[in-house]
Amino acid sequence: VAVLGIHQEPEKAAFYVPEYLHDEGFDVWKQGAHAGPPLAVIVSTDAHYSIARTLRIMGWGDRGVIAAPIDAHHRLTPEAAETALGQAGDRRVIGIVAAAGSTATGAFDPLHELADVAERHGLWLHVDAAHGGGVALSETQRSKLRGIERADSVVWDAHKLLMMPALVTAVIYRREAHAYEAFAQQASYLFADATPDQSWWDLGQRTLECTKRAMALELWSALRTQGEAWFGEVVDRQAELARQLAAKVAAAPDFELALMPESNIVCFRHLGSVTPGELDAHNRMLRKRVIEDGTFYIVGTQLPGGFYLRSTLMNPLTEEVDLDALLDYLRELSLPCRP
Template sequence: MSPLLTSAYSPDTFRQQGHALIDLLADFLADAQAGNQPPLHYREPDDELAFWQRDFEQPTNPDPAAVWKNLLTHSIQLHNPRFMGHQVSAPLPLSALTSALTSLLNNGQAVYEMGMAGNALERLLTRWLAGRLGLGPEAGGLMTSGGTLANLTALLTARALKAPTDVWADGSTDRLAIMVSEEAHYYVDRAARIMGLGSAGIIKIPTNDRFQMQTALLGPYLKQAQADGLTVFAVIGSACSTSTGSYDALTAIADFCEQHNLWFHADGAHGAVAALSDTYRPLVRGIDRADSVVVDFHKMMMMPALVTAVLYRRDADAFRTFQQKAQYLWADASSPDWFNSGKRAFECTKLMMSAKVYTALKTYGEALFTEYVEAQYGLARQFAEHIAGQTDFEIAVQPESNIVCFRYIGATVSPDRINELNSAIRQAMLTDGQFYIVQTSLRGHTWLRVSIMNPLTTLDHLKQLLDAVRQLGIGLIRQYGM
């Protein structure tokens, strides 16, 4: 082996670089948790690209520390308590360490001998989580890379079992459709379009004043779809929706699906883990009757992205999704063996993602996830209560999860400029960098939106956020005469 390859694969070099990286990351973690730096040093896209282009053109350096430091300073700090933006966890440090282990192993899971531990842990963990959701003794599932792929996988299973013809083998001969809340995550829409359903095949059910599906409209919408020549094969319930964190009435959806022989899929990517809390379990009442459920571990279970579970009330259903011959992988492609995950998952080479979840459970126990859910959901309610006491703010809806939508209305702002004002506040906060929040549009109105994902975020941080929004709002009103 060449000297360069020998050095690159040297255990001693690995040990030296590993110690340096852990020290660097530990310092970064302490600094981020203390909030010593803004959660985001925002740069315009062209400026960011130019920085890395210049760096790329520099000579190579056998010490990777400079690259690591640049990556840290040019990335958003999810562990900063003032990060309140997207639904992405501040990963458990332990899970990051386990990620290093699984990256070095690089064991895929399509076939058993390439991923013995990974396949076994995936089997164990999906059954554990299905049990906590109450899906029953026949339940099970698989893990996959993110909510889009997970929802696509579940809907492909629904199509295989509920469509009039075998689309997988014979192609599509029917105009198929699903019904979903108008507030559902865009990845549900994306998954449906990938399946070829088109715009007409995505039937969006209007929501009530709490942004929950109006389940009473399912019947009329189904009749209209049938009159239009569409074959509805599934209904998707949100647990919870992305924009507002509102939970659909899952029991009502389950009743409707049973009555009409439709597949009931629960998109619990964000909020299904409420089932782990005695306090918040009523939010997901009815999820135990779903035919399939999606849960993101990288949202409310503190794992690094991407780790998503696709759970089935009848584990055997998973084998109907992908049925292909691959003689070099499996001796019997039709055999429903759980230990060759490539038969049930979209991926062939799949990360050993189960190891991160298993390590956390074995180290801290299930109570870690329960306490996290209860803390984040409880803090959202405290924040909403605080906002209610501010005359210059309003909230869109009382939060059910850890997502809160609010906006600054001031005392003198013209009603027709409130959207413009809040968009300007969000942009100013992005470039200022002291807090990281996002915005959303609800029925034509712009709202500021926080997802309280970091367990180190406190009510004091959220009060400071409101003060910062207020000061920016006052300044913008003076500057632009709003």
């Protein structure tokens, strides 16, 4: 198998050149990009920026991304993926990146249907579950990940939904051997001469970094101490708070909800008394004031409909009263003459 691999955050994206490229005699790892055609993957327009950054690092350029538009639920549909595939031109498409859930809005892509597309065209399916993978521990939310078992690779951050300190992150491969092939290489002072079976303990062969913190220990300890069910409750509480915030926003005439949250991310904007043309600038200004003031923290995100404020419910000490306080605070900050 010819292999292209780069992991980010520290291991956000992992791509493989599928076997058919190897069958054509093209091994980009050894021979370099020039030995074959330009490569590309299909991602949604909402995909995390690290995907595009990763592809540019690998020498794929701007054209390494074929961006498929998201639907009304901010999801990458199989139809959009098929359409994007048709736009490849001279590029060899080798994979699809699905989100579960997306960083921008927390939307979960239809993984089974995207896996069908990947299977039909012999593409690698990578699922960016960095944010949403933690719902696997929730009885009620687990179904959002249906189909993830068909992914070739999955990225998952335990520091998102599972209260771990940053970073605790993993790249998980469906086929174990792929973990060993991504960085196939020799380094005599580090790597013993051993087959994968014999060197499962040698993480240096399977990670981008050489020296690496034993981040799995934190998660393992927490799971052993608290149990999986406890983490499921944490995940459910975060989603419940997000639903509460979304409901408050939807009910408020001076706010607008971007979409009903699927997980713990709520995107919304303040309408105030500004004209539609001023909405983006108004909400950017609000975001800036929030950061400068420091009472709350909030980020912004660019969605097809404009610039939105984005609140991620992660702190276990957050209560419903804090959500009301946030909205009142934003109203106050938006006043032209603040006290």
